[in-house]
Amino acid sequence: MDDQQKVSGHDSPLLRRSIVAGAIGVLVHWFDWAVYAYLATTIAAVFFPEQNPTAGLLSVFAVFAVSFAIRPIGALIFGPLGDRIGRRKTLSIVILTMSSATLVVGLLPSYHSIGILAPILLVVARLLQGLSAGGEFGSAASFLAEHSPAKHRGFGVSWLEVGSLLGFLAASVTIFVLDVGLGQDAVAAWGWRIPFLLAAPLGLIGFYIRQKIEDTPDFRILEEKGNLSEAPLREIFTRNWRPLLRMCGVEVLQHVTFYVVLVFLLTYQTQYLGLSSSNAALASTVTSIVALVLVPAFGALSDRVGRKPVLVASSVALLVLSYPLFLIMRHGGLTGAILSTIGLGVILAMILGTHAVAMAEIFPTRVRQGALSIGYNVMAALFAGTVPYLLTFWINRTQDLMAPALYLVIVAVVGLAATVTLRETVGTRLLTDQDIAAGATSTEPEPASTERA
Numbered sequence: 001m002d003d004q005q006k007v008s009g010h011d012s013p014l015l016r017r018s019i020v021a022g023a024i025g026v027l028v029h030w031f032d033w034a035v036y037a038y039l040a041t042t043i044a045a046v047f048f049p050e051q052n053p054t055a056g057l058l059s060v061f062a063v064f065a066v067s068f069a070i071r072p073i074g075a076l077i078f079g080p081l082g083d084r085i086g087r088r089k090t091l092s093i094v095i096l097t098m099s100s101a102t103l104v105v106g107l108l109p110s111y112h113s114i115g116i117l118a119p120i121l122l123v124v125a126r127l128l129q130g131l132s133a134g135g136e137f138g139s140a141a142s143f144l145a146e147h148s149p150a151k152h153r154g155f156g157v158s159w160l161e162v163g164s165l166l167g168f169l170a171a172s173v174t175i176f177v178l179d180v181g182l183g184q185d186a187v188a189a190w191g192w193r194i195p196f197l198l199a200a201p202l203g204l205i206g207f208y209i210r211q212k213i214e215d216t217p218d219f220r221i222l223e224e225k226g227n228l229s230e231a232p233l234r235e236i237f238t239r240n241w242r243p244l245l246r247m248c249g250v251e252v253l254q255h256v257t258f259y260v261v262l263v264f265l266l267t268y269q270t271q272y273l274g275l276s277s278s279n280a281a282l283a284s285t286v287t288s289i290v291a292l293v294l295v296p297a298f299g300a301l302s303d304r305v306g307r308k309p310v311l312v313a314s315s316v317a318l319l320v321l322s323y324p325l326f327l328i329m330r331h332g333g334l335t336g337a338i339l340s341t342i343g344l345g346v347i348l349a350m351i352l353g354t355h356a357v358a359m360a361e362i363f364p365t366r367v368r369q370g371a372l373s374i375g376y377n378v379m380a381a382l383f384a385g386t387v388p389y390l391l392t393f394w395i396n397r398t399q400d401l402m403a404p405a406l407y408l409v410i411v412a413v414v415g416l417a418a419t420v421t422l423r424e425t426v427g428t429r430l431l432t433d434q435d436i437a438a439g440a441t442s443t444e445p446e447p448a449s450t451e452r453a
Contacts, residue, residue: 015156018147021088021213022140023163024206025095028199029136030167032102032129035195037263037388038175038281042192046110047119061389063123067130068385071377074134079373080232082135086223087143087369088215090135092207097132099203101125106196137356138373145360145368146216150427151303154357158299161352162292168262169288171195176281184277218365218431227436232370240371243362247375249418253315254355255384256411260404261287261344264388269337272401273330283338287345294346298353306426307358311419314350319412321347326405344408351415361425365435383411 036043044060074094082090104125111118140160148156174195182191214220222228229235236244262284269280302310321343329340363371387407394403 015147015149017209017213018144019156019159021091021210022144022147023159023166024202024209025091025098025136026140026160026163027167027170028095028102028202028206029098029133030164031171031202032098032105032167032196032199033133034168034171034263035174036105036126038171038266039192039195040267040388042188043122045188046192047108047122049111059119061392063119063126065385065389066123067126068381070127070130070381071134071385072374072381074131075138075370075373075377076134076233077131078135079138079370080229080367082139082142082369082373083229083232083367086215086219087139087146088210088213090139090369091143092210094132094135094139095203095206095210098129098136099199099206101129101132102196102199102203104128106193106199134377135373137376138369138371141356141360141372141376142369143216145357146218146365146430150429152300153361154299154302154307154354154426155296156299157357157360158296158353160356161295164258165262165288165292165295165352169285169292172281172285172288174198176278176285179278179281218435221431222365222435225436227366229366232367235364235367236371236374240363240367244371244375246362246418246421247359247371248379249414250311250355250359250422251376251379252383253318253411253415253418254351255380256387257318257344257348257351257408259384259387260391260408261341261348264391264404265341265344267388267392268395268404269329272395273337275334275337279334279337283334283341286338287341290342291345291349291352294349295353298350299357302354302357303426306424307354307361308419308422308424310350310354311358311422312416314347314354315412315416315419317347317350318408319416322408322412323402323405326402330401358422358425361428361430362422365431368430 040060048059078090078094102125105122108121108125109118137160140163141157144157144160145153178187178191178194266277266280266284269275269283270277275283298310325340325343328336328343330336332340359372359375360368391404391407394407395401400406
């Protein structure tokens with residue numbers, strides 16, 4: 001079988017197995033992350049000494065941000081590692097590490113039991129989770145992009161973010177069921193541990209699935225020809241720094257929108273707008289369901305009209321609609337909160353359906369996993385994990401309840417500036433002649449080397 005056949009020979013069962021293998025780790029990761037955010041108030045009471053409620057909440061969000069701060073280190077470890085040993089192996093390593101760290105959080109004694117050791121152990125577990133999470137996106141996005149046929153690549157890679165939304169949806173449903181079934185007192189006493197304990201079986205299932213799937217055809221060709229990169233980091237920063245900068249702008253747009261809509265809004269709606277935790281969870285759940293349907297639809301749309309038009313449209317929509325939607329959220333009661341959250345969720349779905357595939361297509365196969373890991377996680381550390389802390393501090397300092405809308409307007413401008421500089425890459429052949437022959441240069445794009453199969 002020649003190289004071109006290996007690259008384009010994607011059968012439907014293989015693609016389905018690849019989608020499940022790529023998405024399940026993302027599901028586990030975001031389930032844990034969402035549970036931690038949704039239970040922020042409870043975790044503050046369990047792991048930190050009694051103090052001002054705002055200070056306790058800020059302490060929990062600070063741990064949230066610190067676990068993001070270590071993600072670039074994980075990216076520097078697992079990203080280039082995947083470019084040397086393969087996507088599948090790194091996917092297996094990170095899912096075991098993530099699920100183990102999440103399990104530890106569910107087993108930790110409280111502050112009242114072991115004192116200051118409780119928050120210290122919490123930080124250690126979250127740092128381990130963040131370290132492994134640094135390798136998840138780059139591994140999974142490379143894996144899905146390289147397994148998907150060119151004409152359906154946007155649709156195939158979009159399932160990566162379907163996994164993240166399923167994680168958030170599973171978390172919100174779990175918290176809702178716990179609140180209704182056990183009551184808030186029982187959840188605060190011991191029920192909060194249940195979601196974290198679920199990480200162990202989910203992680204084992206994900207590890208088993210990933211062990212049963214082959215690595216990508218593109219990576220195996222490079223491996224067979226002995227053309228794997230010996231120094232992926234050097235190639236990224238010397239030959240691919242321009243697309244890396246563009247990716248950073250796009251990922252600021254993605255990360256901030258994601259964390260405002262699916263993480264911070266639950267705290268915002270309960271702490272500042274007076275919604276009950278169950279009603280805030282309901283709004284988040286409905287939004288997640290809508291986004292679940294729309295993300296693969298926008299991924300498929302990008303296969304037809306291009307990546308750039310969808311990303312530009314999402315930036316413009318966020319710029320124009322953020323402020324009106326937050327006004328509706330503040331003054332429209334429960335119905336207004338649900339409708340405005342859904343509106344923000346639709347914009348988020350446009351971004352999620354397109355950003356991963358667009359970024360995967362601008363980097364060479366030799367360094368794709370490392371570049372995706374670094375660009376994604378550096379921006380996550382700077383702009384994602386800081387969202388709850390920054391906005392909580394901003395609102396409490398200024399008493400301006402429109403702060404989240406203003407922040408979204410700012411990142412929309414950044415995202416628009418980045419997306420308009422992208423050149424169209426739909427249909428681009430991922431495994432370039434430069435990859436196969438010698439070294440890696442940016443593939444943004446290679447019109448003469450497109451693959452339409």
